[in-house]
Amino acid sequence: MVVFETSAHYYRFFANESRRGGSPLYEKLSLGIADNVALQRLAAGRRKGQPAANLVFGAVQYLLLGGVDHPLKDYYPSLGGTRPADDRAFELFAAFCGAHEAELVDIIAKRATNTNEAGRSALLLPAFDLVAREAAAPLGLVEIGSSAGLNLNFDMYGYRYTDGKGAPKLERWTDADFVLSCILEGPGVPVLGTFPPPVSSRIGLELYPTDVRDENERRWLKALVWPERIDRLTKLDGALKVAAAHPPRIRGGDAVLNLSSALAEIRPYQARCVYHTIMGYQLSGDQHRRINDILLEASKTAPVWRVTVEGEVAHPNPTETFNPLKVSRYFNGERRVKTLAVCDPHGLSMEWKG
Numbered sequence: 001m002v003v004f005e006t007s008a009h010y011y012r013f014f015a016n017e018s019r020r021g022g023s024p025l026y027e028k029l030s031l032g033i034a035d036n037v038a039l040q041r042l043a044a045g046r047r048k049g050q051p052a053a054n055l056v057f058g059a060v061q062y063l064l065l066g067g068v069d070h071p072l073k074d075y076y077p078s079l080g081g082t083r084p085a086d087d088r089a090f091e092l093f094a095a096f097c098g099a100h101e102a103e104l105v106d107i108i109a110k111r112a113t114n115t116n117e118a119g120r121s122a123l124l125l126p127a128f129d130l131v132a133r134e135a136a137a138p139l140g141l142v143e144i145g146s147s148a149g150l151n152l153n154f155d156m157y158g159y160r161y162t163d164g165k166g167a168p169k170l171e172r173w174t175d176a177d178f179v180l181s182c183i184l185e186g187p188g189v190p191v192l193g194t195f196p197p198p199v200s201s202r203i204g205l206e207l208y209p210t211d212v213r214d215e216n217e218r219r220w221l222k223a224l225v226w227p228e229r230i231d232r233l234t235k236l237d238g239a240l241k242v243a244a245a246h247p248p249r250i251r252g253g254d255a256v257l258n259l260s261s262a263l264a265e266i267r268p269y270q271a272r273c274v275y276h277t278i279m280g281y282q283l284s285g286d287q288h289r290r291i292n293d294i295l296l297e298a299s300k301t302a303p304v305w306r307v308t309v310e311g312e313v314a315h316p317n318p319t320e321t322f323n324p325l326k327v328s329r330y331f332n333g334e335r336r337v338k339t340l341a342v343c344d345p346h347g348l349s350m351e352w353k354g
Contacts, residue, residue: 007040014053023226024085032090045109059107062223072096076227112208114147115224118239119347120277121154122182126190127307132197139199140266144255145279146204149248150239155196178238188352205255212243275307299330
């Protein structure tokens, strides 16, 4: 985890992350906050471990999505805005924060950055398919850090894997109401069955669960999407419609503390499969060790699989990063790890190596 000397250093770092992530608006606003102590204090009352910038920007967009009328929204493509980020954008942002300071502080104190990127299901599908075939059994899924649990519904989505020009390379279940697209880079193509991997049980473990049946909760999920990323917002809308018909089961509380009991609920005929995506940075070193120890201990009675999209690996383009897709098999107190692919963290692309 990166440690910053000051809030100003943190917001300058976030400006760089925003540029890499495709948000010129957040880049401009982050640089402005880096020089504004009053705005830096907005997130002083946030929950422990929660990232300040995501909460501040999410709280502002949450109010705008809720109908607060302000010229700042002209800079938000997510709200139909078309103005490019400029110095005026920060002036309006600062004025908005000043006018709604009490509301923003309250939102920031109560909320968590439980972003749920449904696009990652396109990365998880080949790994789940591999586990189900290797185990010759239906999956018993446990997601650590599930937020709203949209990826728990992966088998209810369609998938279209294409080359960089949009030509199909692999398609499955594209008659589904919600279809995800992912670019397959390189020559490798995952092996997928004719049907989705069978799932017999699924549960999410989340410190701050999100109830997809609650309109305000859905609005908060949308507020956490960076305003220029209409592609991600569209995917979120599609996955939320599926979740409305099939609400995922989420257990609130410390996921590490609840992991053993969740594994114990999985029936003997199921393949125990734990997974998590881009949430490891929120865990301490001790929590990482405890998860590994729990899975090693559980594997003494039957195999346990772990699917992860975490960490970063080098990318030829220095402005981008890859995340490895790994499958770990725990058995008899030992662990074996395979790297299947390197991926865009939001599920936009994948280079298959498995």
